Amino acid sequence: xxxxxxDEELQQLHKLLQENNxxxxxxxxxxxxxxxxxxxxxxxTELALQYAMIQHENxxxxxxxxxxxxxxxxxxxxxxxxxxxxxxxxxxxxLPAQVQYCWRNWREGNVLLVVDDVTDYQQIKPYLQGAxxxxxxxxxxxxxxxxxxxxxxxxxxxxDAALELLRSLLAKTPGRIERELDVAKQLCEWLGYLPLGLxxxxxxxxxxxxxxxxxxxxxxxxxxxxxxQPALVKPEADMTAQRGVxxxxxxxxxxxxxxxxxxxxxxxxxxxxxxxxxxxxxxLTEEYEGELEEIRDDKLLNLHLLQRKGEGIYQLHPLLxxxxxxxxxxxxxxxxxxGWFCQxxxxxxxxxxxxxxxxxxxxxxxxxxxxxxxxxxxIQYVSDENLTLPFVGLSRFYKGQGLYxxxxxxxxxxxxxxxxxxGDNHPDVATSLNNLAEVYYFQGKYDQAEPLYxxxxxxxxxLxGDNHPSVATSLNNLALLYNSQGKYDQAEPLFxxxxxxxxxLxGDNHPDVATSLNNLALFHESQGKYDQAEPLYxxxxxxxxxLxGDNHPYVASTLNNLALLYKSQGKYDQAEPLYxxxxxxxxxLxGDNHPYVASTLNNLAxLYYSQGKYDQAEPLYxxxxxxxxxLxGDNHPDVATSLNNLALLYYSQGKYEQAEPLYxxxxxxxxxLxGDNHPLVALSLNNLALLYYSQGKYDQAEPLFxxxxxxxxxLxGDNHPDVATSLNNLALFHESQGKYEQAEPLLxxxxxxxxxLxGDNHPNVALSLNNLAALYRSQGKYDQAEPLYxxxxxxxxxLxGDNHPNVALSLNNLALLYHSQGLYQRAEFLYSxxxxxxxxxxxxxxxxxxxxxxxxxxxxxxx
Numbered sequence: 008x009x010x011x012x013x014d015e016e017l018q019q020l021h022k023l024l025q026e027n028n029x030x031x032x033x034x035x036x037x038x039x040x041x042x043x044x045x046x047x048x049x050x051x052t053e054l055a056l057q058y059a060m061i062q063h064e065n066x067x068x069x070x071x072x073x074x075x076x077x078x079x080x081x082x083x084x085x086x087x088x089x090x091x092x093x094x095x096x097x098x099x100x101x102l103p104a105q106v107q108y109c110w111r112n113w114r115e116g117n118v119l120l121v122v123d124d125v126t127d128y129q130q131i132k133p134y135l136q137g138a139x140x141x142x143x144x145x146x147x148x149x150x151x152x153x154x155x156x157x158x159x160x161x162x163x164x165x166x167d168a169a170l171e172l173l174r175s176l177l178a179k180t181p182g183r184i185e186r187e188l189d190v191a192k193q194l195c196e197w198l199g200y201l202p203l204g205l206x207x208x209x210x211x212x213x214x215x216x217x218x219x220x221x222x223x224x225x226x227x228x229x230x231x232x233x234x235x236q237p238a239l240v241k242p243e244a245d246m247t248a249q250r251g252v253x254x255x256x257x258x259x260x261x262x263x264x265x266x267x268x269x270x271x272x273x274x275x276x277x278x279x280x281x282x283x284x285x286x287x288x289x290x291l292t293e294e295y296e297g298e299l300e301e302i303r304d305d306k307l308l309n310l311h312l313l314q315r316k317g318e319g320i321y322q323l324h325p326l327l328x329x330x331x332x333x334x335x336x337x338x339x340x341x342x343x344x345x346g347w348f349c350q351x352x353x354x355x356x357x358x359x360x361x362x363x364x365x366x367x368x369x370x371x372x373x374x375x376x377x378x379x380x381x382x383x384x385x386i387q388y389v390s391d392e393n394l395t396l397p398f399v400g401l402s403r404f405y406k407g408q409g410l411y412x413x414x415x416x417x418x419x420x421x422x423x424x425x426x427x428x429x430g431d432n433h434p435d436v437a438t439s440l441n442n443l444a445e446v447y448y449f450q451g452k453y454d455q456a457e458p459l460y461x462x463x464x465x466x467x468x469x470l471x472g473d474n475h476p477s478v479a480t481s482l483n484n485l486a487l488l489y490n491s492q493g494k495y496d497q498a499e500p501l502f503x504x505x506x507x508x509x510x511x512l513x514g515d516n517h518p519d520v521a522t523s524l525n526n527l528a529l530f531h532e533s534q535g536k537y538d539q540a541e542p543l544y545x546x547x548x549x550x551x552x553x554l555x556g557d558n559h560p561y562v563a564s565t566l567n568n569l570a571l572l573y574k575s576q577g578k579y580d581q582a583e584p585l586y587x588x589x590x591x592x593x594x595x596l597x598g599d600n601h602p603y604v605a606s607t608l609n610n611l612a613x614l615y616y617s618q619g620k621y622d623q624a625e626p627l628y629x630x631x632x633x634x635x636x637x638l639x640g641d642n643h644p645d646v647a648t649s650l651n652n653l654a655l656l657y658y659s660q661g662k663y664e665q666a667e668p669l670y671x672x673x674x675x676x677x678x679x680l681x682g683d684n685h686p687l688v689a690l691s692l693n694n695l696a697l698l699y700y701s702q703g704k705y706d707q708a709e710p711l712f713x714x715x716x717x718x719x720x721x722l723x724g725d726n727h728p729d730v731a732t733s734l735n736n737l738a739l740f741h742e743s744q745g746k747y748e749q750a751e752p753l754l755x756x757x758x759x760x761x762x763x764l765x766g767d768n769h770p771n772v773a774l775s776l777n778n779l780a781a782l783y784r785s786q787g788k789y790d791q792a793e794p795l796y797x798x799x800x801x802x803x804x805x806l807x808g809d810n811h812p813n814v815a816l817s818l819n820n821l822a823l824l825y826h827s828q829g830l831y832q833r834a835e836f837l838y839s840x841x842x843x844x845x846x847x848x849x850x851x852x853x854x855x856x857x858x859x860x861x862x863x864x865x866x867x868x869x870x
Contacts, residue, residue: 010057011175012168013050016159020058023157024119024143038138042125042146045161046311046324047255048203051147053247054161055121058145067116068141075125075146081106081134088113107137122146126262128156149259151309163200163324170195172202176209180216187220194224199279199325203248203255204239210246211238232333234326256330259310266298267306272338274313274323275331276348276385280376284319289351290344320373342388349388352381356400357393362560363407365598375404382417386424394428395421395435402442409602409638411449418443437466437477441484448484449602451643451680453492460485476519479508483523490530491644493685493722502527518561521550525565532568533686535728535764537576544569560603563592567607574614575728577769577806586611602645605634609649616656617770619811619848628653644687647676651691658698659812661854670695686729689718693733700740701854712737728771731760735775742782754779770813773802777817784824796821812855815844819859826866835870838863 023041043051059070069091073083081102088094088109096105118141122131125148135144152158164172173191174184184191198204212223227233234240240251248255263271273291274282284303291299303321307313314322323331335341355374360367381389382397389397398421405414422439429435444459464481471477486501506523513519528543548565555561570585590607597603612627632649639645654669674691681687696711716733723729738753758775765771780795800817807813822837842863845856 011171012164013054016054016161017058017061020159021062023159024145037140038135038142038144039140040144041157041159042148042152043159043161044148044151044311046327047149047259048201048252049161049163050202051161052123055123055145055147056247059119059121065117066119068114068118070119070121072121073123075122080122080131084109084134103134106134110138110142117141117143120144124148126150128152149311164202166195166200169200169205172205173209176206177213179213190220190224194220197224197227197325201324201326204252204326206246207242207251208238210243234329234333252326253330256327259312260334262310263306267302268334269338270302271307271312271331272335273344275328275335276345278376278380279325279328281316281320281322281373283373284321286351286374286377290347345385346388349381349385352378353389353393353396356396359400359403361403363403364560364596368404368407371404375401382420391429394425395439399442406446411446415446418446432470434470434477437463437470440466441481445484448488450639453488456488460488474508474512476509476512479505479512483526487526490533492681495534498530502530516550516554518551518554521547521554524550525568529568532572532575534723537572540572544572558592558596560593560596563589563596567610571610574617576765579614579618582614586614600634600638602635602638605631609652613652618807619813621656621660624656628656642676642680644677644680647673647680651694655694660849663698663702666698670698684718684722686719686722689715689722690729693736697736700743705744708740712740726760726764728761728764731757735778739778742785747782747786750782754782768802768806770803770806773799773806777820781820784827789824789828792824796824810844810848812845812848815841816855819862823862831866831870835863835866838866
């Protein structure tokens with residue numbers, strides 16, 4: 008068998024033996040002593056054997072291998088000297104004197120004395136007095152031997168080395184590991200990378216060539232007492248270790264007292280993961296009355312039955328955990344201890360807030376595997392009233408990080424556990440249905456969320472009556488789902504019922520009322536009713552700040568939503584500081600890797616895009632897209648939104664070949680995830696139509712424009728900003744084909760709608776004025792065009808500043824008008840201004856820049 012994974016330890020061991028000279032007494036000469044420490048099964052003896060074989064040339068005086076437990080150390084030394092060195096210590100000498108005689112008369116050269124499995128160094132120490140510095144003593148032990156002795160603490164193998172060891176054991180059947188590589192890695196992990204376990208299982212598999220690694224793994228996992236599985240019990244004759252895993256651990260078990268054993272068994276209740284000691288203390292402080300720390304340090308740590316992983320953090324090796332669990336069944340009060348353990352972990356789970364911050368997530372992260380252990384294997388010890396808590400705590404932990412796919416199975420398991428124990432008709436079942444539906448909602452799985460929300464609402468009403476906060480929560484959640492699906496007529500009554508119910512039951516000053524206000528505002532905003540949305544957002548923000556404090560994820564959400572509203576209203580100077588506040592809050596509270604952070608990055612990018620700050624927008628869009636894909640997967644509506652927004656940016660920069668595939672991906676995703684009848688599908692159709700229109704692909708653009716406007720009107724009604732935008736774009740299409748009589752009424756409708764819905768001071772109003780003026784110019788109605796161009800230019804400057812691409816395009820359009828009227832000096836001045844702005848903001852190669860440059864060149868050529 009190949010010896011793997013211990014090269015560094017061999018070097019360290021040699022260094023210790025060469026440098027270490029311990030003075031045993033004031034009169035004795037120095038002798039080099041080192042010890043290999045570790046739990047049973049780590050390969051301490053094998054490491055000592057390999058060291059002796061590799062370094063034998065450095066020990067001309069020979070190798071003396073002694074077994075500490077077989078016979079008295081002194082007796083073994085004398086016997087070795089007589090049989091191997093032909094020394095004859097005088098019979099009349101007592102044993103210590105005979106040992107000293109051996110040291111004095113030993114063969115010349117450095118000598119390696121290996122003392123295997125030392126349990127009491129004090130029995131050996133007296134005999135080493137008188138040995139010279141050429142004697143190097145190497146001990147293996149499961150105990151710590153004191154600071155005076157140089158020690159090499161042996162750990163399990165690294166994963167790659169463990170896999171290599173397994174591969175070497177199966178060398179006669181090449182390719183066996185590669186065929187089941189993932190399972191082989193799992194097997195190494197299950198064995199805790201323990202060399203003894205790996206060698207036993209590897210040799211067992213080598214003997215049974217038709218046994219797959221998967222089946223071997225299944226036997227170990229399924230067996231009630233896996234350490235009694237034949238693969239872990241019977242060492243082969245040529246192995247260095249002559250005990251199975253359980254027998255190796257049993258040696259240490261025999262050295263423990265009753266309380267020591269009990270602590271080991273209680274520790275085995277925890278998952279195979281790092282254990283915060285404070286959790287152990289919560290289970291056992293009263294029982295041990297101050298002995299806990301001493302037992303941990305003097306017994307379990309000393310015998311390497313427990314590992315210290317950091318300050319206040321400890322862990323059992325996975326196979327030792329199995330060993331202690333097998334012993335637990337034979338101890339009194341085992342069931343009682345399991346109940347105590349579950350109570351402690353349930354209490355920890357209960358403290359995880361509904362929207363945990365990054366700080367709160369980090370504080371509880373080490374407890375999560377142990378809460379999961381309760382949920383998976385000890386749930387029968389949790390009372391009915393606390394049954395949901397382990398699952399809810401786990402799902403909140405993962406949802407709080409935006410890890411919805413990891414939260415989902417805990418919500419599913421919670422629901423099935425509740426139904427099995429409490430039946431289908433219980434309020435906790437309704438809550439669990441709601442929680443699972445929410446996880447589906449966050450993942451964009453709206454078709455899976457809806458039936459669960461409906462079941463939860465029906466169950467709440469039947470069990471709790473119509474007037475209960477849980478009913479309001481169910482109404483609110485269902486309304487949010489319908490709003491996201493674009494089913495606004497179904498969402499609105501539910502939002503209104505929820506807010507009325509919350510206020511009546513909880514009063515006006517409650518966080519749930521603030522949430523309901525925020526959601527109703529979101530609904531009004533999605534319908535373009537900005538004047539109704541703003542006061543609700545402001546109320547929600549004030550309420551959340553007062554009740555939850557300024558540093559809360561819900562406050563960040565309302566800041567983000569209010570900023571989005573202001574951006575939609577063209578109030579960019581009000582939107583930006585709110586976005587920046589929301590982003591800083593979310594990053595600080597939730598960490599950089601969270602879907603909510605991605606949303607704010609996307610929204611801030613959208614603001615910069617609207618302001619013509621494309622160089623600031625692009626990196627934010629790209630960050631948001633990457634985050635969403637990593638956290639939510641490729642099939643999520645938010646990913647489609649990011650693709651659409653990035654495409655829009657590229658389109659505005661004239662990068663049509665980069666924009667088109669992104670638009671097509673977004674459209675396909677929206678249709679597949681949201682269905683054909685959704686406002687976001689209409690948006691995507693509209694944007695793709697604009698791209699084709701800009702490329703002169705009119706036959707591809709027209710049906711998309713028509714589909715978009717029909718969809719918008721059917722879903723949002725005639726009075727919506729998105730309908731106005733769609734009318735405006737269709738009018739531009741007709742104008743480009745010279746169909747002025749079809750374009751004009753559409754532009755007039757769009758302008759009227761924008762003014763009605765957004766007010767007179769909005770960038771979309773300026774856009775509409777500009778487009779209507781362009782139509783009149785194309786018709787030679789210069790006196791009607793000029794005042795509209797001037798209004799548009801003034802509005803753009805006022806809202807966007809003097810250096811925005813839209814201002815430049817407005818200047819260009821006005822110049823075109825003057826050019827057509829023969830006012831060449833005015834036209835040249837405006838062309839030059841427009842070109843200067845575009846070159847600075849979009850670059851010299853942008854289609855808009857090229858167009859204005861050509862306009863100016865044509866004018867100058869004519870002059």
